Amino acid sequence: MRSGMANFSKSNVPQFAVDVYQNEYLPEGGREVNAIVTVTATGGGTVGSAVAAPHLYSPGQGPSAAVALLVDCSGSMDYPPTKMRNARDATAAAIDTLRDGVHFAVVGGTHVAKEVYPGGGRLAVAGAATREQAKQALRRLSAGGGTAIGTWLRLADRLLATADVAIRHGILLTDGRNEHESPEDLRAALDSCAGRFTCDARGVGTDWEVKEVTAIASALLGTADIVADPAGLAADFTRMMETAMGKEVADVALRLWTPVGTTVKFVKQVAPTVEELTGRRTEAGPRAGDYPTGSWGDESRDYHVCVEVPAAELGREMLAARVSLVIPEPDGSVQNLGAQGLVRAVWTDDMAASTSINPQVAHYTGQAELAQVIQQGLDLRKAGDIDGATAKLGRAVQLAGVSGNGDTAKLLAKVVDVVDAAAGTVRLKAKVEEADEMTLETRSTKTVRVKK
Amino acid sequence: MSQMPQQAAVSKCPSCEEPLESGDRFCGACGYDLSAVPPRPDDHPAVAAGGAVPAPAPAPDGVDWPAARDSDGQGRPVPVHAAAELPGTDSGGSPLPPPPAAPPVPPSPGVRFDRPGEPEEYPLQAPDPRLDTAAAPRPDSPAAPAPGAKVCVACRAGRVDDDGYCENCGHAQPRERDHMEQESGPVAAVSDRGLRHHRNEDAFSVGCTALPDGAPASVAIVCDGVSSATRPDDASLAASRAAGESLLTALPRGTHPQQAMHDAILAASHAVNALADEPATAREQGPHQNAPACTLVGAVVTAGLLVVGWVGDSRVYWVPADRATPPARLTEDDSWAAQMVAAGLMSEAEAYADDRAHAITGWLGADAYELEPHTASFKPDRPGVVVVCTDGLWNYAESAEEMADAMPLDAAVRPLHGARVLVGHALDGGGHDNVTVALVPFPAVPQGAGSA
Numbered sequence: 001m002r003s004g005m006a007n008f009s010k011s012n013v014p015q016f017a018v019d020v021y022q023n024e025y026l027p028e029g030g031r032e033v034n035a036i037v038t039v040t041a042t043g044g045g046t047v048g049s050a051v052a053a054p055h056l057y058s059p060g061q062g063p064s065a066a067v068a069l070l071v072d073c074s075g076s077m078d079y080p081p082t083k084m085r086n087a088r089d090a091t092a093a094a095i096d097t098l099r100d101g102v103h104f105a106v107v108g109g110t111h112v113a114k115e116v117y118p119g120g121g122r123l124a125v126a127g128a129a130t131r132e133q134a135k136q137a138l139r140r141l142s143a144g145g146g147t148a149i150g151t152w153l154r155l156a157d158r159l160l161a162t163a164d165v166a167i168r169h170g171i172l173l174t175d176g177r178n179e180h181e182s183p184e185d186l187r188a189a190l191d192s193c194a195g196r197f198t199c200d201a202r203g204v205g206t207d208w209e210v211k212e213v214t215a216i217a218s219a220l221l222g223t224a225d226i227v228a229d230p231a232g233l234a235a236d237f238t239r240m241m242e243t244a245m246g247k248e249v250a251d252v253a254l255r256l257w258t259p260v261g262t263t264v265k266f267v268k269q270v271a272p273t274v275e276e277l278t279g280r281r282t283e284a285g286p287r288a289g290d291y292p293t294g295s296w297g298d299e300s301r302d303y304h305v306c307v308e309v310p311a312a313e314l315g316r317e318m319l320a321a322r323v324s325l326v327i328p329e330p331d332g333s334v335q336n337l338g339a340q341g342l343v344r345a346v347w348t349d350d351m352a353a354s355t356s357i358n359p360q361v362a363h364y365t366g367q368a369e370l371a372q373v374i375q376q377g378l379d380l381r382k383a384g385d386i387d388g389a390t391a392k393l394g395r396a397v398q399l400a401g402v403s404g405n406g407d408t409a410k411l412l413a414k415v416v417d418v419v420d421a422a423a424g425t426v427r428l429k430a431k432v433e434e435a436d437e438m439t440l441e442t443r444s445t446k447t448v449r450v451k452k
Numbered sequence: 453m454s455q456m457p458q459q460a461a462v463s464k465c466p467s468c469e470e471p472l473e474s475g476d477r478f479c480g481a482c483g484y485d486l487s488a489v490p491p492r493p494d495d496h497p498a499v500a501a502g503g504a505v506p507a508p509a510p511a512p513d514g515v516d517w518p519a520a521r522d523s524d525g526q527g528r529p530v531p532v533h534a535a536a537e538l539p540g541t542d543s544g545g546s547p548l549p550p551p552p553a554a555p556p557v558p559p560s561p562g563v564r565f566d567r568p569g570e571p572e573e574y575p576l577q578a579p580d581p582r583l584d585t586a587a588a589p590r591p592d593s594p595a596a597p598a599p600g601a602k603v604c605v606a607c608r609a610g611r612v613d614d615d616g617y618c619e620n621c622g623h624a625q626p627r628e629r630d631h632m633e634q635e636s637g638p639v640a641a642v643s644d645r646g647l648r649h650h651r652n653e654d655a656f657s658v659g660c661t662a663l664p665d666g667a668p669a670s671v672a673i674v675c676d677g678v679s680s681a682t683r684p685d686d687a688s689l690a691a692s693r694a695a696g697e698s699l700l701t702a703l704p705r706g707t708h709p710q711q712a713m714h715d716a717i718l719a720a721s722h723a724v725n726a727l728a729d730e731p732a733t734a735r736e737q738g739p740h741q742n743a744p745a746c747t748l749v750g751a752v753v754t755a756g757l758l759v760v761g762w763v764g765d766s767r768v769y770w771v772p773a774d775r776a777t778p779p780a781r782l783t784e785d786d787s788w789a790a791q792m793v794a795a796g797l798m799s800e801a802e803a804y805a806d807d808r809a810h811a812i813t814g815w816l817g818a819d820a821y822e823l824e825p826h827t828a829s830f831k832p833d834r835p836g837v838v839v840v841c842t843d844g845l846w847n848y849a850e851s852a853e854e855m856a857d858a859m860p861l862d863a864a865v866r867p868l869h870g871a872r873v874l875v876g877h878a879l880d881g882g883g884h885d886n887v888t889v890a891l892v893p894f895p896a897v898p899q900g901a902g903s904a
Binding site for chain 1: 606607610615617618620621622623624645646647648649650651679680884
């Protein structure tokens with residue numbers, strides 16, 4: 001952790017490091033190369049998100065940032081009335097967490113989006129006076145109307161674009177389904193906002209659609225979670241804002257170079273959550289492509305890269321992929337963040353070498369499967385396929401146990417009765433709290449790292 | 453390539469004599485760790501055909517090979533065979549004194565054994581303090597091929613990047629160690645990656661120097677990295693360099709060659725052990741996590757003496773210039789098969805047919821159980837060539853007769869050519885392993901004017 005000594009340099013871009021974990025040995029004829037790429041950013045100025053420490057920057061220091069708070073004000077927010085009150089308090093807590101000098105706005109969302117503060121298509125600059133004014137404005141928030149989240153996001157995008165800042169971020173809260181626009185409208189809004197700002201999304205209560213909230217966070221490279229009890233909102237909003245304030249560099253892309261004849265089978269973020277990036281590639285010159293990773297503070301993430309190389313003779317070695325981190329600039333140029341990692345392929349007749357699976361690759365392969373079988377199990381359960389759901393969730397229990405993912409194991413235990421965790425034998429619980437099922441679904445992509 | 457043993461290779465616990473079963477990794481009685489290095493089954497590792505050891509079949513003309521002893525473990529070579537017991541010449545070329553009371557071994561037409569009365573009484577003049585390390589030639593590094601053209605050798609289309617990979621097809625470019633050749637005075641060595649391995653984990657060191665009396669001495673060291681350990685290539689390089697430097701420093705000071713060989717093996721051992729303390733980089737992470745390790749075999753040739761030393765399964769063969777007289781193997785492998793045969797538990801055919809046959813029971817490395825450098829001293833009575841090689845060669849010429857057949861007749865005068873031919877023999881046979889061979893003509897002859 002940094003001490004309180006002020007660092008007066010305006011830009012604190014963290015140092016990026018890339019570590020590659022793989023078994024590079026392939027048997028004769030082997031083509032598939034798997035690697036876990038750990039990207040770690042350090043030295044920017046804050047601590048990691050797990051132990052958040054707000055206000056590490058002195059006033060006026062730190063990267064320039066703009067934040068939009070998007071609060072659901074649909075009619076359902078008044079049932080129960082504590083929900084609206086908690087949302088108001090949570091937004092106030094988030095405003096208190098804003099670093100001085102950060103640009104911000106509050107948007108009230110229904111079937112249309114309204115500027116709650118400061119208004120006039122502008123952003124306020126955080127300070128004692130504007131924080132107080134913003135909190136006064138929150139009192140005018142009232143519930144009434146429908147839900148069209150796409151309109152909220154488009155307004156946030158317009159507001160955030162008015163500031164010339166390094167970091168643009170949104171925090172979105174909803175309590176209901178996106179009923180007042182088509183799924184295509186929301187999709188189009190997400191597509192137009194992707195890459196322009198990042199956004200965390202939260203569902204409060206249990207009347208919202210998990211897939212909508214997770215899709216927003218996924219498209220905008222933020223986090224998704226459930227706040228089943230509205231009383232927990234303030235603490236959650238504070239944490240989210242702390243994390244946002246800790247971001248130092250935005251629009252970082254994972255650049256993957258592969259040699260001629262090589263196919264990228266997939267690129268996934270696998271820690272802290274599973275996020276499929278394969279389809280989000282932007283071509284970046286000959287045999288290279290960029291995968292978006294969003295904003296970074298001091299943090300570490302893992303990516304699983306799988307490529308298929310042309311087979312080569314025993315004894316040959318090749319570079320299967322080169323991983324680097326870049327910030328593509330609007331003018332087409334690129335800022336290279338320095339660190340790079342090499343993914344190699346070596347053909348050997350040493351069976352002990354070529355048949356062993358790298359522990360990191362094995363671990364995250366299991367974690368990705370865990371997220372997938374939870375999703376499939378819950379979908380089958382909703383569809384009434386009890387046998388199918390039991391099989392999938394049983395496998396999930398088994399995988400959670402093997403990989404040491406205790407949090408997910410606990411969530412699973414609220415949905416199934418575990419007969420034998422090691423064998424993956426479970427029974428579906430006859431009665432499951434809706435909040436428990438939604439929590440499991442929302443958090444199914446959370447992973448744990450390999451025990452070192 | 454050498455493999456570490458995985459289980460007990462002896463019939464009784466070396467610590468408490470409890471009988472063991474095949475596959476035991478620890479002694480059931482005292483808990484002794486059998487997985488490390490099973491001790492040698494007896495304390496007279498015979499060098500040649502006379503004892504119960506795998507060796508070339510006794511020569512038809514009845515070469516009688518008395519058993520050679522190792523170092524006594526205190527750093528002093530155990531007498532191999534009383535010099536006075538055999539007719540022959542001393543290292544100065546003078547006739548030996550008449551045999552004492554002991555009955556002489558029948559005269560041998562082949563190689564003879566030499567035993568100095570005491571190591572410190574090696575019949576050479578006293579060490580000349582003026583001849584110090586500064587005067588001793590260092591073993592030269594194997595010749596590095598000049599940096600090649602920057603166009604990929606695999607696809608002929610891409611440029612080669614700073615990491616040594618093609619920017620088009622990704623293939624690794626040939627490395628310096630893939631093929632190494634070196635000539636030093638009358639000694640030559642060749643090392644090749646072979647056809648199946650992705651890198652050359654063998655290394656060698658050759659050199660020549662002068663004893664205090666000005667008599668020439670040739671030195672060759674060959675090491676084979678243990679593939680089941682990390683960084684085997686670093687281990688073999690460090691060991692061969694350390695041993696070569698140690699010999700070329702000690703011999704000009706008048707250290708008895710057998711003592712010098714013993715010390716050189718210890719120096720190599722320290723050099724390999726030191727590697728274990730160095731952190732492995734991410735790039736070096738592989739399926740194997742054992743400490744770096746390698747075998748070592750070496751020879752010192754003077755005007756009248758041939759000293760060999762070894763740990764592991766790399767070998768020395770003696771091929772007389774007169775091919776009518778029998779060749780011989782001068783080392784005994786530290787291998788599972790050799791131990792089985794030596795212990796009388798299996799026939800040679802049975803032992804070498806076993807999957808474990810080539811597991812080595814002695815090596816240099818931080819996880820070696822107890823280093824037992826073997827040295828032996830010979831006094832050949834005729835000229836010939838000493839073949840110092842890794843199993844990558846002797847797998848294709850196992851018996852001394854096969855080795856002699858593979859070696860050109862003019863190897864003593866064209867050692868580099870001879871070494872190339874022997875490497876070619878292994879490659880023609882399949883080149884399944886790295887191949888390294890050094891040829892040292894006996895006796896050492898003074899080099900041309902200007903040489904030390």
